[in-house]
Amino acid sequence: MSPTPQRLQITAANPDPALLDLPWDVPLEQWPAETLAALPRGISRHIVRFARLSGRVIAIKEIGETVAYREYELLRQLGRLDVPSVEPVGVITGRRDPDGEPLEAVLITQHLQFSLPYRSLFSQSLRPDTATRLIDALAVLLVRLHLVGFYWGDVSLSNTLFRRDAETFAAYLVDAETGDLHDRLSDGQRAYDLDVARVNIIGELMDLQAGEFLDDEVDAVAIGDALAERYTDLWRALTEVESFGYGERWRVQARIDRLNDLGFDVGELDIMTDVDGTTVRIQPKVVDAGHHSRRLMRLTGLDVGENQARRLLNDLDEYRAATDRQAEDEAFVAHDWLTEVFEPAVRRVPKELRKKLEPAQIYHELLDHRWYLSQQQRRDVPMKEAAKSYVKNILPGRPDEQSILGVQASDLRETDVIPRVDDEIIG
Amino acid sequence: MATVTFDHATRVYPGTERPAVDALNLHIEDGEFLVLVGPSGCGKSTSLRMLAGLEDVNAGRILIGDRDVTDVQPKDRDIAMVFQNYALYPHMTVADNMGFALKIAGTPKADIRKRVEEAAQILDLTQYLDRKPKALSGGQRQRVAMGRAIVRQPQVFLMDEPLSNLDAKLRVQTRTQIASLQRRLGVTTVYVTHDQTEALTMGDRIAVLKDGLLQQVGTPREMYDAPQNVFVAGFIGSPAMNIGTFPVLDGHASLGRARVAVDRAVIGQFTEDDKNHITIGFRPEALDVVPGGTPDAIPVVVNIVEELGSDAFVYGSLTNEFGAASAVHSGAGDAQVIVRVDPRQVPAKGETIGVRIRPGEQHLFHAGSGERF
Ligand SMILES: Nc1ncnc2c1ncn2[C@@H]1O[C@H](COP(=O)(O)OP(=O)(O)OP(=O)(O)O)[C@@H](O)[C@H]1O
Ligand SMILES: Nc1ncnc2c1ncn2[C@@H]1O[C@H](COP(=O)(O)OP(=O)(O)OP(=O)(O)O)[C@@H](O)[C@H]1O
Ligand SMILES: [Mg+2]
Ligand SMILES: [Mg+2]
Numbered sequence: 156m157s158p159t160p161q162r163l164q165i166t167a168a169n170p171d172p173a174l175l176d177l178p179w180d181v182p183l184e185q186w187p188a189e190t191l192a193a194l195p196r197g198i199s200r201h202i203v204r205f206a207r208l209s210g211r212v213i214a215i216k217e218i219g220e221t222v223a224y225r226e227y228e229l230l231r232q233l234g235r236l237d238v239p240s241v242e243p244v245g246v247i248t249g250r251r252d253p254d255g256e257p258l259e260a261v262l263i264t265q266h267l268q269f270s271l272p273y274r275s276l277f278s279q280s281l282r283p284d285t286a287t288r289l290i291d292a293l294a295v296l297l298v299r300l301h302l303v304g305f306y307w308g309d310v311s312l313s314n315t316l317f318r319r320d321a322e323t324f325a326a327y328l329v330d331a332e333t334g335d336l337h338d339r340l341s342d343g344q345r346a347y348d349l350d351v352a353r354v355n356i357i358g359e360l361m362d363l364q365a366g367e368f369l370d371d372e373v374d375a376v377a378i379g380d381a382l383a384e385r386y387t388d389l390w391r392a393l394t395e396v397e398s399f400g401y402g403e404r405w406r407v408q409a410r411i412d413r414l415n416d417l418g419f420d421v422g423e424l425d426i427m428t429d430v431d432g433t434t435v436r437i438q439p440k441v442v443d444a445g446h447h448s449r450r451l452m453r454l455t456g457l458d459v460g461e462n463q464a465r466r467l468l469n470d471l472d473e474y475r476a477a478t479d480r481q482a483e484d485e486a487f488v489a490h491d492w493l494t495e496v497f498e499p500a501v502r503r504v505p506k507e508l509r510k511k512l513e514p515a516q517i518y519h520e521l522l523d524h525r526w527y528l529s530q531q532q533r534r535d536v537p538m539k540e541a542a543k544s545y546v547k548n549i550l551p552g553r554p555d556e557q558s559i560l561g562v563q564a565s566d567l568r569e570t571d572v573i574p575r576v577d578d579e580i581i582g
Numbered sequence: 583m584a585t586v587t588f589d590h591a592t593r594v595y596p597g598t599e600r601p602a603v604d605a606l607n608l609h610i611e612d613g614e615f616l617v618l619v620g621p622s623g624c625g626k627s628t629s630l631r632m633l634a635g636l637e638d639v640n641a642g643r644i645l646i647g648d649r650d651v652t653d654v655q656p657k658d659r660d661i662a663m664v665f666q667n668y669a670l671y672p673h674m675t676v677a678d679n680m681g682f683a684l685k686i687a688g689t690p691k692a693d694i695r696k697r698v699e700e701a702a703q704i705l706d707l708t709q710y711l712d713r714k715p716k717a718l719s720g721g722q723r724q725r726v727a728m729g730r731a732i733v734r735q736p737q738v739f740l741m742d743e744p745l746s747n748l749d750a751k752l753r754v755q756t757r758t759q760i761a762s763l764q765r766r767l768g769v770t771t772v773y774v775t776h777d778q779t780e781a782l783t784m785g786d787r788i789a790v791l792k793d794g795l796l797q798q799v800g801t802p803r804e805m806y807d808a809p810q811n812v813f814v815a816g817f818i819g820s821p822a823m824n825i826g827t828f829p830v831l832d833g834h835a836s837l838g839r840a841r842v843a844v845d846r847a848v849i850g851q852f853t854e855d856d857k858n859h860i861t862i863g864f865r866p867e868a869l870d871v872v873p874g875g876t877p878d879a880i881p882v883v884v885n886i887v888e889e890l891g892s893d894a895f896v897y898g899s900l901t902n903e904f905g906a907a908s909a910v911h912s913g914a915g916d917a918q919v920i921v922r923v924d925p926r927q928v929p930a931k932g933e934t935i936g937v938r939i940r941p942g943e944q945h946l947f948h949a950g951s952g953e954r955f
Binding site for chain 1: 595596597634635636637638655656657668669670671672673674675678682683685686746747
């Protein structure tokens with residue numbers, strides 16, 4: 156009998172025909188090096204590989220068929236809910252090797268550009284505040300997931316990707332396998348997710364310590380606890396009922412300002428007064444992350460991280476003040492800032508250096524650099540000059556982060572060789 | 583060690599009217615392996631998640647031992663969800679992989695080592711304790727993951743379809759391993775599956791759920807020999823039981839030309855709802871193939887013969903001679919019956935054979951309510 160031929164079934168919203176050219180009849184572990192993109196990964200039970208496809212990079216995970224479809228669907232839903240997560244490309248089933256032996260189904264996601272797995276960031280020479288910033292980012296992600304009713308089930312650093320967001324990080328969900336979407340999460344579900352997160356993070360850090368990639372001095376338990384604290388504080392700020400006397404109604408606006416400051420918009424706020432009208436109780440009902448990035452998007456069309464947006468909006472404010480246009484419509488000023496300040500600055504970066512960082516991140520660093528130069532020279536260094544110096548002196552030293560990752564100098568105490576972290580697959 | 587009690591535990595999801603789990607009463611003994619089984623959507627995962635503290639309980643209570651945990655946080659319930667997430671850490675030794683959660687909890691070093699060694703003994707991992715996971719086989723890695731739950735010495739293990747991601751062969755292997763491990767540890771375990779074979783082979787007792795309602799709890803033997811209603815009768819056993827509803831005349835249920843005697847005491851219990859009908863269940867192995875012309879034999883046209891070596895099953899249709907053909911259904915569909923036959927004497931496809939229910943091996947149910955007589 157001749158072996159059963161392979162009959163691929165591809166489920167994808169926008170299938171790329173080039174997908175068919177990949178060697179689906181070969182187990183992922185044996186794919187030829189020239190097809191693969193050698194990028195670092197987190198710890199995983201399944202085989203995961205990155206491959207080049209039509210000028211981009213995709214992540215391929217071999218996983219049981221039902222679970223593959225489930226995860227694909229969940230990632231699509233998360234995308235629609237606007238939660239930071241990897242973007243699903245599709246599911247391929249019906250794989251067989253040339254002998255007709257069935258091969259596992261695969262889930263394909265878009266490789267998240269400029270993303271940094273934690274193992275490259277938590278390293279021997281980790282600056283203490285890098286740990287804090289990563290934990291902050293994960294806490295924000297977990298709160299956002301919980302707000303939309305997503306129970307993760309397996310929160311860990313391996314299942315999170317980090318992207319630079321001005322001086323902070325933004326976290327993205329990468330592994331939705333154990334997740335579930337609900338209308339609303341119970342306190343028990345949230346508490347369990349948080350506990351799993353804490354234990355996993357501590358375990359992952361202890362693992363880095365065991366492998367001597369992270370200093371033993373670093374207190375893994377304290378970092379895990381910090382996540383729980385950050386999460387709890389943020390959850391409270393976003394959902395807590397606040398009561399005050401009728402005379403203190405300014406606290407309504409104060410609450411909204413505080414939430415905006417945390418990066419959230421208030422979509423719906425419940426205001427209740429008691430029977431005699433002496434006390435007022437308020438509780439945010441709908442909050443949406445991305446207060447600053449949405450505002451920047453509205454003004455300039457730029458789609459950037461929340462803290463990058465915060466930084467750019469500050470720069471826009473400064474520009475407005477410096478040009479004395481406070482009375483003008485903000486949208487007009489923003490347009491001018493974009494074409495006269497932002498775009499020319501970013502365009503000064505030669506093409507070959509643009510893969511280093513995202514444009515908004517480059518602009519953020521440019522602002523830092525200008526501040527530094529101005530301090531040093533005790534004068535207002537113009538943007539043009541600062542950009543020139545940045546492109547010449549700073550950017551070339553940065554690792555390529557578009558898809559090949561490294562560690563940014565400022566995350567390291569000393570800028571010696573980047574510790575290599577092996578990617579083993581444990582399954 | 584502890585018992586687990588669901589006391590009228592009810593879960594109604596927001597925006598739904600019918601409870602996903604409806605007043606569940608279930609008492610699980612200390613050290614028992616209880617399997618929750620039922621078709622998709624019957625409420626098994628919801629029940630487990632209520633016990634884990636992941637799902638709010640809208641009415642009723644849940645107890646672990648004598649302690650009411652209805653409003654207790656998951657991490658304070660002293661339970662372990664096994665197999666949820668078991669990625670192993672590549673740079674840690676097997677011992678550290680098993681013990682790190684204890685380290686986080688501040689357990690003294692000597693205690694951790696002792697517990698890890700005990701668990702390793704049970705899991706047959708002693709000689710690997712100082713190695714890295716990389717040096718282990720797939721099965722051993724999975725045991726390390728189990729070890730992680732064991733060293734915590736929880737009161738209760740919870741497992742929700744832990745084998746669903748494994749291929750068929752590994753599933754059977756792991757099934758046996760989990761069951762024997764649980765018996766050695768003696769930790770109360772609640773296990774969820776939709777697969778009745780898994781339930782029968784693993785559980786000390788099985789609880790069958792349907793539409794959020796508990797149908798029956800019992801040992802695998804009890805469930806198999808004395809299903810309390812038509813649903814359980816059809817759900818437990820593979821191939822499934824043949825079940826039909828027939829009119830009763832002169833103390834006999836008439837299955838077309840064939841007749842099955844029904845006890846007078848049973849007929850005495852008929853209710854109005856039954857409309858003088860009875861539901862009879864007969865397992866494929868409760869049928870004898872009889873020579874042609876035997877009175878009361880049920881004629882079956884052979885469609886397929888499934889030969890399994892030690893067993894053979896005939897999947898057949900009832901003929902028109904059998905007046906009430908469509909009244910019968912089986913695992914193979916309506917008007918179909920499954921018959922176990924001697925594997926050394928299998929009939930040919932297309933042949934008509936006569937079968938008879940072996941006396942005393944039929945199951946009788948009310949035609950109205952579906953309850954067992
Ligand atoms: N779209 C993507 N972009 C960038 N990196 C990715 C992407 N998908 C996967 N990865 C990397 O691959 C790793 C493994 O992926 P994933 O967590 O989905 O695998 P898994 O086997 O399901 O893991 P687990 O053992 O946690 O269940 C991740 O930690 C991440 O570093
Ligand atoms: N978060 C939820 N919100 C609303 N309804 C739910 C939710 N989770 C489950 N249900 C519903 O409750 C019922 C029981 O679901 P449950 O998941 O407990 O069943 P199950 O027996 O475990 O099924 P399966 O084998 O398919 O997992 C189903 O009708 C299901 O659709
Ligand atoms: Mg993962
Ligand atoms: Mg996973």
